[in-house]
Every structure is written in C-alpha cells, then in structure tokens.
Amino acid sequence: MTASSTTTPTLRIRKAAVLGAGVMGAQIAAHLTNAGVETVLFDLAAKEGPKSGIALKAIEHLKKLSPAPLADANLATAIIPANYDQHLALLEGCDLIVEAIAERMDWKLDLYKKIAPHVSPTAVLASNTSGLSINGLAEALPEEIRHCFCGVHFFNPPRYMHLVEVIPTRLTDPKVVEGLEAFLVTTVGKGVVIARDTPNFIGNRIGVFSMLATMHHTEQFGLGFDVVDALTGPAVGRPKSATYRTADVVGLDTMAHVIKTMADTLPDDPWHAYFKAPAWLSALIEKGALGQKNGAGFYRKAGKDIVVLDVAKQDYRASEQKASDEVTAILAIKNPAEKFAKLRASQDKQAQFLWATFRDLFHYTAYHLANIADTARDVDFAIRWGYGWKLGPFETWQAAGWQQVAQWVQEDIAAGKAMSSAPLPAWVLDGRDGVHGKDGSWSAANGKYKPRSAHPIYQRQLFPDPILGEKLDQGSTVWENDGVRLWTLGDDGVGIISFKTKMHTVNDQVLDGIQHAIGVAEEKLRAVVIWQNGEPFSAGADLKGALCLLQAGKFDDFEQMVANFQRTSMRIKHALVPVVSAVRGLALGGGCEFQMHSARTVAALESYIGLVEAGVGLLPAGGGLHELAVRAAKANPADPFESLKKVFETVAMAKVSPSAIEAKNMGLLRDSDVIVFNAYELLYVAKRIALSLAESGYRPPLYQRSVPVAGDVGTATFKASLANLQAGYFASEHDIAIATRIADCLCGGNVERGSLVDEEWLLELERKHFVELAKTEKTQARIAHTMTTGKPLRN
Structure with missing residues (x-):
C-alpha cells in the first residue's frame, strides 16, 4: 500500500474474491464486476453435476433478478465460478477477499481457518456480516493477517444502496481502512461510514x-x-x-x-x-x-x-x-x-x-x-x-x-x-x-x-451529499437568465451550465440560455460542463409549452421552437471551447440529445438515458436522429445501415438504458465517453476532462457536407420489420407511422442508398417529420395523456 501524488491511500485491487454465492455474495460479486474488478465467486462444492455448480447457478440467476444487479447482463460471463474443494489456490492472487456466508459465527470461523493459508499477506480480508462481532471473527485468523481484516457491510441490493459500513477491529491497520475506503468510494461508488464493532453496527x-x-x-x-x-x-x-x-x-x-x-x-x-x-x-x-x-x-x-x-x-x-x-x-x-x-x-x-x-x-x-x-x-x-x-x-x-x-x-x-x-x-x-x-x-x-473526514478521496466530491444546515460553496455567477445559470467554481476557467427548471426540463429560456452561455464561455472561459446539482440531468422538452402551441394551432411558432432546439444542440457540438455533459439520473429526449452533441459525456453508472419521444407520439428532433445518422456514416461509410440497426430499435421503441454501461451498448453513449461510479465525483471528473480537452488544443468537429446514408432501401428494410410487429398486434398503426418516420430520418430520406447528404439535410428531415407528427390528433392525445397521467398512451 502506497500513497499517490494526491496523498490518497491507494489500494490497488486487480482481482477480488467473494466467499458465498448466496443473495448478498452473488450481488456483491456482480457489483465488483460492474466496476471492472475481476471477481471469483466461491461456494461449497456441489454434490452433483459440476463441482462449482452452486456458484454457476448463482451467476446465472443474477441475469433474472430485478432490479438488475449487473449493469450489463453480459458481465455475468466475467465472474469466475469456484468452489472451496478445488480452487482455494485462486485466493493467492486476490487483493480483496469478501466473506459473505450465512450469519453463523461457527461457520465463518471454520471458513477462515480453511482459507487462511491461501490469503496473501498484502490482501484485505473483510466480512460482510450485518451484525456479528468483527473482533470476535478476527480471533480465528493467523496473527500475521489480522491487521488486514475488517468488516465491510454492503446494504441490499448492493448495486443500488449507497451505504457501505466499514468496521475496523482493534488490530486493523489504519492504512488498510483508508485504502479500502478510497476503493469503495471511487471505484465501487459507495458512501462509506466507519462504524464501531457493536451489534448491528449503525x-x-x-x-x-x-x-x-x-x-x-x-x-x-x-x-x-x-x-x-x-x-x-x-x-x-x-x-x-x-x-x-x-x-x-x-x-x-x-x-x-x-x-x-x-x-x-x-x-x-x-x-x-x-x-x-x-x-x-x-x-x-x-x-x-x-x-x-x-x-x-x-x-x-x-x-x-x-x-x-x-x-x-x-x-x-x-x-x-x-x-x-x-x-x-x-x-x-x-x-x-x-x-x-x-x-x-x-x-x-x-x-x-x-x-x-x-x-x-x-x-x-x-x-x-x-x-x-x-x-x-x-x-x-x-x-x-x-x-x-x-x-x-x-x-x-x-x-x-x-x-x-x-x-x-x-x-x-x-x-x-x-x-x-x-x-x-x-x-x-x-x-x-x-x-x-x-x-x-x-x-x-x-x-x-x-468536521467531515479529511480523507483525500473526498476532495473529489465538490458537492458532497450535504448534511442538514451545511452550506457549500455555490460558486460565482458569470451570466444567467430564467432558464440557466453559467457559473464557475474556483479559478480553473471551467464554466458550469445548470438548468433552473423543474426536473431540468428544456424550454425557450433554457435553449436561448445555453446558446448565450456558450458564447460567453468562448469569450471568457476555457471549457464548459453542463451539470445539475442533483438528479435528473434533464427530463427532456417542456411538453406543456409544446402542447399549448399545438392546441392553439401556432404551428409556425412550434416549428421555430424545434429549430431552436436543433440550433442549441449544434451550438453545443460546434462550440469553440469543449462542452462536456455530466449526466446522472434521467437524461431523456432533449437531455439525451444535448449529451450526444457534447465533446464528451461523463455519466454516473446510474444514468438512465433514452430518446423517448416515440412514447409521446413524436420523434427526436433536437438533432438526435441527425447525430445517429452522422455517427453511423462515420463508423461504416460503405454501409451505414449496419450501424443503424441497433439504434433504430432503441429509438423506435423509446428504450431507456438501465445503466450508463448499457447506454454505450445501445449507441446512446460513445466508447470514448466516461463512466463514473460515484455520482458525487461527477463534476470533479467532468471538469478534469473538459480541461484536458482544452489543454490538448481542442477544436470542434468540422461540419459534415458529405454524409453517406442508407437511403430508401434502408427505410424499406426497416418498414418490412415493422410489418411483423403490426401483424402480431405488438404495435398500433400510429406506432408504425412514428417508427417509419424515424427510419426515414436515420436513413437520410427518399434518396438512393449511398447518397451523400449534408447535416442540414438531416436536420430539415427531422423537423419536417416532427412537425407533421405533432399536427396529428393521435400525437396530441398522447402528449396530453402523458402530461395528465405520467404514463404513455397506446392509441
């Protein structure tokens, strides 16, 4: 264990083991795997079938649980199943061993005697007990490893509950506690409370x-x-x-x-x-x-x-x-x-x-x-x-x-x-x-x-979860209107744009505010981060304002609002300073489109991202479909259709990612976007990335004048797949109409396959289809129903 340049005690965890494949053990293993830690899941040897059958069954069961313990079901294959009869030698390469068997002191003590010869002297050994004496458990260990033993109590379900209690014994090395705390806070994303060894802890x-x-x-x-x-x-x-x-x-x-x-x-x-x-x-x-x-x-x-x-x-x-x-x-x-x-x-x-x-x-x-x-x-x-x-x-x-x-x-x-x-x-x-x-x-x-802990890891939490009456530095306002505030925290030259609206929805003041704030940033600052102090990032467009325009028949004003949405997304994308979106919680509709157009997105693991407009009878028209078409052309210029298959289903079915990792799989985040496990570190990481982009001589992407598209053949292929949905009564006629228009936007409209179009062509296509859908009775009914009930209408 060494101290890094920031004096943060560093506990390097390359590999971990979890002992016990019950409900908690399997889910702790799942969350360590979410965090990119190679994890071995142990249990007793099975009496029939494969010897590691108990662990194998537990890993398979993880895929079926709700809420999902795995941030991506495919991560199940990364967990290594093991049993105590054959695989104790695997413990020798583990930096962290978490025991999570049943709450029986005698069973735990027997297990410790069995594993002790295989525990590395530098490994941290921890018991996930919810109330047994940690000092009592430590007595079963050889003296040479007692200094690396403590309690570590995850709450159920481990992926979602923020709390982990760390319980040192009388002999636990304080550096072990500090290193474990840093690992749990940043890598695993938890809120750590150091508890005393009293029954049931805190x-x-x-x-x-x-x-x-x-x-x-x-x-x-x-x-x-x-x-x-x-x-x-x-x-x-x-x-x-x-x-x-x-x-x-x-x-x-x-x-x-x-x-x-x-x-x-x-x-x-x-x-x-x-x-x-x-x-x-x-x-x-x-x-x-x-x-x-x-x-x-x-x-x-x-x-x-x-x-x-x-x-x-x-x-x-x-x-x-x-x-x-x-x-x-x-x-x-x-x-x-x-x-x-x-x-x-x-x-x-x-x-x-x-x-x-x-x-x-x-x-x-x-x-x-x-x-x-x-x-x-x-x-x-x-x-x-x-x-x-x-x-x-x-x-x-x-x-x-x-x-x-x-x-x-x-x-x-x-x-x-x-x-x-x-x-x-x-x-x-x-x-x-x-x-x-x-x-x-x-x-x-x-x-x-x-005062709060002086542990260096908490310097990464610029806005920690506040305790009652705590006043945190709210920074200095650079510019604001009724929709957004552009402000700075410290003197690093990074501007922060935060929305003032309820649920951080997007209205005209937010659109105009973002555009103006970026202009101010280009004159006075080095970079910009779009960040909200709390969830959600943005619940999307203000539907109330949109519906009022439609019901009043002000379609020109409505189209201007859509065009302004697109201008805002393009302003984010083509800003002369890097704009980084820091996302946590919901990033829906327009909120998703803003992060798509950012130079980089930094997303908390629990980010639920989606282009959900189809659910209210519309399609993404803040530049979202245009951006997906541009990305598909860049990824596969010879055949953009291949790259569009996955994103078409995502958008047409208004899918929302169940995690930031899944958002990458769904094409809503890029491979270069960053996932942060502790949401309280989001702003710190986003500011660092924004500055690193600025330091490296950031230039915005060039406007694309030759985007190869999938054309009418691509749209026809998507329409054929939609016919099966309608035939099986899985989609209404209006669902199909919306999905067809989405396909047309993604494929570049009624042009030949492989045709070259520019970005404005794609944006115009979005606007046209969006306004035409908005004029329909069924779409207006969907918007009104969602606003009244909070639930989608299938009509």
Whole structure:
C-alpha cells in the first residue's frame, strides 16, 4: 500500500474474491464486476453435476433478478465460478477477499481457518456480516493477517444502496481502512461510514429499532398495516415501501432473525423487552408466509389487486392505504416545527402514532450515539444511504426544533409514555440547537463537534451529499437568465451550465440560455460542463409549452421552437471551447440529445438515458436522429445501415438504458465517453476532462457536407420489420407511422442508398417529420395523456 501524488491511500485491487454465492455474495460479486474488478465467486462444492455448480447457478440467476444487479447482463460471463474443494489456490492472487456466508459465527470461523493459508499477506480480508462481532471473527485468523481484516457491510441490493459500513477491529491497520475506503468510494461508488464493532453496527441498529418501534405502536394504536405504510412512506420522507412492504421485500424470516440477533447480543439495552417478533409476525412465519419471496406476507396479490393481512380477522382484506384527513393536512405543512407540534397535540390516533414512533426513535438514537458512532453525521448518513430516508433521525429532530422536541421527549419519558424510562443524555438538554453546525457534527463520545473526514478521496466530491444546515460553496455567477445559470467554481476557467427548471426540463429560456452561455464561455472561459446539482440531468422538452402551441394551432411558432432546439444542440457540438455533459439520473429526449452533441459525456453508472419521444407520439428532433445518422456514416461509410440497426430499435421503441454501461451498448453513449461510479465525483471528473480537452488544443468537429446514408432501401428494410410487429398486434398503426418516420430520418430520406447528404439535410428531415407528427390528433392525445397521467398512451 502506497500513497499517490494526491496523498490518497491507494489500494490497488486487480482481482477480488467473494466467499458465498448466496443473495448478498452473488450481488456483491456482480457489483465488483460492474466496476471492472475481476471477481471469483466461491461456494461449497456441489454434490452433483459440476463441482462449482452452486456458484454457476448463482451467476446465472443474477441475469433474472430485478432490479438488475449487473449493469450489463453480459458481465455475468466475467465472474469466475469456484468452489472451496478445488480452487482455494485462486485466493493467492486476490487483493480483496469478501466473506459473505450465512450469519453463523461457527461457520465463518471454520471458513477462515480453511482459507487462511491461501490469503496473501498484502490482501484485505473483510466480512460482510450485518451484525456479528468483527473482533470476535478476527480471533480465528493467523496473527500475521489480522491487521488486514475488517468488516465491510454492503446494504441490499448492493448495486443500488449507497451505504457501505466499514468496521475496523482493534488490530486493523489504519492504512488498510483508508485504502479500502478510497476503493469503495471511487471505484465501487459507495458512501462509506466507519462504524464501531457493536451489534448491528449503525444502519441496522437504528433502522431495525425504528421498524420495531413502528410495529409496537401499530399494535398500541390498533392501526392496519396498510394505514401504517401510508403514514411511514413518502409522506414522512421515506421510501414507498414504507414499513410492512419493506419487511415483505426483506423477508419476514430474515426480519425475525435480525430481531433475534438484537435480543441475543444486546441484553443490557434499556429497550431489550421490545426486541422480539410480534405474535402476528411469528404466526406468518409459522404458516410459511415469508413475504415477497413466496408471494404472501403482510401483503399478497389476489388477481390484479393487492390485499393486506387483517390480524383481527386472521385473513386478508382489500388494501385501503390511506391516512386520515387530519393527518394528511398536518403532513402537508412545510414547517417541520409546526408539523411536529400539531402531531403531538392532535387527538387523532394516527397523529399520536406518528409522534410516538418519532419520539422513541429520537430517544433511542440519542441514548446510543456515544456507543455506536463517532458522530451524529455517521448515524444520519447510515440511515439515509442504507434505508433511503430523505433525512436521518438527528436531521429530522434538528429541523423540527431541537430544544422543543427534546422537552417533549423528556416529558413523555417522565409520564411513562415512552418505550423506555432511560434518561436522555445530558448533552441533549444543554441548550444546544442541534447536532449539526458550522464546526461539524456532534461526537457524543468525544464531547465535541467534528468536521467531515479529511480523507483525500473526498476532495473529489465538490458537492458532497450535504448534511442538514451545511452550506457549500455555490460558486460565482458569470451570466444567467430564467432558464440557466453559467457559473464557475474556483479559478480553473471551467464554466458550469445548470438548468433552473423543474426536473431540468428544456424550454425557450433554457435553449436561448445555453446558446448565450456558450458564447460567453468562448469569450471568457476555457471549457464548459453542463451539470445539475442533483438528479435528473434533464427530463427532456417542456411538453406543456409544446402542447399549448399545438392546441392553439401556432404551428409556425412550434416549428421555430424545434429549430431552436436543433440550433442549441449544434451550438453545443460546434462550440469553440469543449462542452462536456455530466449526466446522472434521467437524461431523456432533449437531455439525451444535448449529451450526444457534447465533446464528451461523463455519466454516473446510474444514468438512465433514452430518446423517448416515440412514447409521446413524436420523434427526436433536437438533432438526435441527425447525430445517429452522422455517427453511423462515420463508423461504416460503405454501409451505414449496419450501424443503424441497433439504434433504430432503441429509438423506435423509446428504450431507456438501465445503466450508463448499457447506454454505450445501445449507441446512446460513445466508447470514448466516461463512466463514473460515484455520482458525487461527477463534476470533479467532468471538469478534469473538459480541461484536458482544452489543454490538448481542442477544436470542434468540422461540419459534415458529405454524409453517406442508407437511403430508401434502408427505410424499406426497416418498414418490412415493422410489418411483423403490426401483424402480431405488438404495435398500433400510429406506432408504425412514428417508427417509419424515424427510419426515414436515420436513413437520410427518399434518396438512393449511398447518397451523400449534408447535416442540414438531416436536420430539415427531422423537423419536417416532427412537425407533421405533432399536427396529428393521435400525437396530441398522447402528449396530453402523458402530461395528465405520467404514463404513455397506446392509441
């Protein structure tokens, strides 16, 4: 392990091994493979068939899972299947070994004894346990490798959940921890929280307690599981799956096991009496109703309907999932202090339930902070990144008014209303206004505020995920209008264009703003990055404005809007300074076209890119089809049609890439475009690439006056394939009409195969077909339906 020129501890991981091909092990192996790490997946030797059959089956199963663990299903072939009987020698070449077998201390210790002779003295060995003692596990290892051992707890599903907890032992070398943190943050794209070796660490200690408190109060207030899910989901800034749907997804047997682990390992916890599965949870498990994995749990499907368990009737009933009118009104209040005051004062039992769950969560989290985490920030990030909450428990408390809420919690403890009579720590009531402030976040163990980690890897996060009240440098504005802001961060000469619109949609102000901002950049700056602080990159054109023009019959204005869209894309492409698009989240329609015309795109792995106009009855006309035709001609001048086959299907079926890697396979990103795994490093990397282009004497591509096209023969070939879709009722007549026009644009119109056209010809073709489609009744109906329902209309 060495230090690089930026003093970042460098852990070079060429090859990794994952021990255990169960649900977590296989998916960790999948995500390491996504990140370009050669990975060996181990399991027991199979009794029948190929010896590595268990690992082989797990790898095959990865392709069928949803959400997909692999960023490209073809990556499954890169994972190396192995078994402990034949392949232990493969461990000798591994730089990282992650053990992910079942949560049994005795099994883990036996495995460590078996692998220890084959572990390189420089390799990092880590256990993906969700709660067993890391120090206890380390004792099974030879002394010479204990300094390279720690816990590394991925959350499920590993590709999508941002959190990884790293748990050092008493003997873990700090340089090993620093190197592993850098690898997990940049290469694997994770948010790392350094946790203490306490049962269930941070995320599950607090997250599972929150679920237990919710279950306790569900019984106490006599609420239905569906009503509780209506109250504990997006209404309070948590995922749609809320509480009981989450339990169904996790598996009720897994849930019961985690609760038992808490009961067994935390005998002295003041809340220990509640660490037991409620009677109705045990009853479901006894019946074999384990949740989503076998079709029934708190919920099950009955035909097209979802039904929910009614404990009193011992049967399922229709799910209502609705909060009371009073609570709905309270939860709509924007001011958190006012909201919590009204929840506590209300006589509505749903409001009382919500206050009780928050009160006991705050009480538990404050009481245990000193023992489980270094700072309050670690707790909030662990819950946000591991459980998908918008705010962590401490952030929620602080936003609601720290002292007032603390007083209420204190009163409820004194009145015997809280789940435990344990006192609040003295620091809670010392007059403070929260745990996050200008000096950092509160460390109860150290009795002081601590700033963020000084690890050099975080210098790459110019806009890290902010904690409540944190003020980040917003840069200096160079120019702005109502649509965009051109600004700089530091003095490197890179301008940043950010959109001001909702969902970063594209309207006239954005179009005009981009063009003007690029003009300003050409005069004053060295390069430009198009970047949004948060998702999406852009949801595409502003459909509302477009529909208003169409319904008013202002077709000339509508065509001018389309022409302006094309001018903007071409302005991006032919700017005299390099324009780099930094994409994360959705980049649809016009958003996709802007990144296609950039000198380079830097995309976060979780980028969902697509030319989706066909879904609203239109075709891409911001230069997208023109650009695909130009690329096809460049890739295969003798026969552009060959290169158009894949992209035609992508556009005609309005496909959206399920990852940035797939966007390359679909032809929406170029091979030269860069994929970044940590979205918080996106701006840093994009700025570096923009500067490197500027440094290398960047010139925009020349305007193409001789583009070979597939012509009428190409269009006819695409039309023939569409006939089969229509015959099989897979596409409506209007779908076929749209797809035919897309084919005509990609193939260069009604000209002979191999004809040479210029870029303006291709742009005019796009505009013509776009406007003609927009005039049709069916397309206008599709646009209106999508705007009203958010869903496509097939007409």
